[in-house]
Every structure is written in structure tokens, then in C-alpha cells.
Amino acid sequence: MSARIRQVLSTFGWWQWLLATVFLLAVLVAGLFAVRTVRYSIYWRLHHNEPIQAWMTVNYVAHSYVLPADVLWQALGEQPRPGLRPDRRTLADIAREQGRSFADVKTTLDRAIEQARPPTPPGIGPPSASPSPQDRKSTRLNSSHVALSRMP
Numbered sequence: 172m173s174a175r176i177r178q179v180l181s182t183f184g185w186w187q188w189l190l191a192t193v194f195l196l197a198v199l200v201a202g203l204f205a206v207r208t209v210r211y212s213i214y215w216r217l218h219h220n221e222p223i224q225a226w227m228t229v230n231y232v233a234h235s236y237v238l239p240a241d242v243l244w245q246a247l248g249e250q251p252r253p254g255l256r257p258d259r260r261t262l263a264d265i266a267r268e269q270g271r272s273f274a275d276v277k278t279t280l281d282r283a284i285e286q287a288r289p290p291t292p293p294g295i296g297p298p299s300a301s302p303s304p305q306d307r308k309s310t311r312l313n314s315s316h317v318a319l320s321r322m323p
Contacts, residue, residue, distance in 0.1 A: 223277045225263035232262070236284050246283030247276065 183191075221227075221235045229247070233240035244251055247265060251258035260268075266276040 223262065223280055225261060225266075225273050227262055228257075228259055229262070229265070230257050230259075232280060232284075236288070238284060238287050242287045243280055243283055246279050 219235060219237070221232075223232055227235075229243050229249075229251070230240050233243050240251070247269075249265060249269075252260070262276055262280075263273055266273045269276070
């Protein structure tokens with residue numbers, strides 16, 4: 172089989188090699204972007220409503236709490252530094268620049284987040300980790316749980 176592959180490859184012209192190389196590069200780049208997208212999605216799915224810590228930036232907190240960063244900057248009485256890149260000062264740096272403690276900055280941000288978010292309707296909370304007692308679908312066909320089955 173390998174001899175057949177070598178024979179076919181030896182007949183390739185320069186334009187076929189170029190086309191194959193471009194195709195492989197396109198597949199590589201598409202794979203890279205797919206991996207980055209999946210990593211980004213998984214990371215932010217697991218990091219919603221993160222407790223505020225000193226190493227975080229205002230933009231990180233805003234993204235975690237799904238709020239516009241301007242709301243948090245306004246609560247701090249600051250503006251992001253102008254430039255092409257996002258302001259990457261940590262909350263500890265901002266507290267130091269303002270002459271405040273980090274706990275004070277954290278409290279300010281917590282209040283701003285609470286005021287900016289719509290209230291949660293009553294009765295709606297995070298999904299429970301355990302299934303409800305009514306959900307017994309798996310026992311219907313399980314012969315080892317005959318007493319629990321609702322089947323006649």
C-alpha cells in the first residue's frame with residue numbers, strides 16, 4: 172500500500188503540492204480556531220458570577236457577571252485608560268491608586284452588580300444537582316426495582 176501511495180505522490184506537479192499545502196494549512200488554522208472557541212466557551216460557562224478577587228480586572232468582572240464594563244467603571248468613579256488595548260489594571264491596583272482598601276472596592280462593585288442586574292423572579296433558582304423524586308423513568312424498565320415501578 173505504501174508503494175502505491177509513493178507512486179501517486181511522485182506524480183504530483185508543483186501546483187498539486189501547493190494546493191495540498193494550502194489545504195493542510197487551512198485545516199490547521201480551522202482546527203486552531205475550533206480549539207480556541209471550545210476552550211473559551213468552556214471557561215466562561217464555568218466562570219459565571221465568580222467571587223470578586225484582587226487579581227481580577229474590571230473587564231473580567233463585567234464579563235463574569237454579564238454586565239457592561241461601563242457600569243463597573245462608573246461605580247468605581249474611574250474611566251478605563253485610553254488606548255488600543257483594554258485597561259488591564261487589577262482591582263488591587265485600582266484600589267491602591269484610589270487610596271482605598273480592596274475590600275472597599277469589592278463592596279462597591281458588589282453593590283453596582285446588584286443594582287445593575289434585574290431581580291430574579293421568585294421560585295427560580297439554580298438547577299438542583301439531584302433529580303426530583305417524581306423522575307423515576309429509569310426504574311420503569313428495571314426489574315430489580317419491581318416494588319418501585321409504576322407499571323402494572
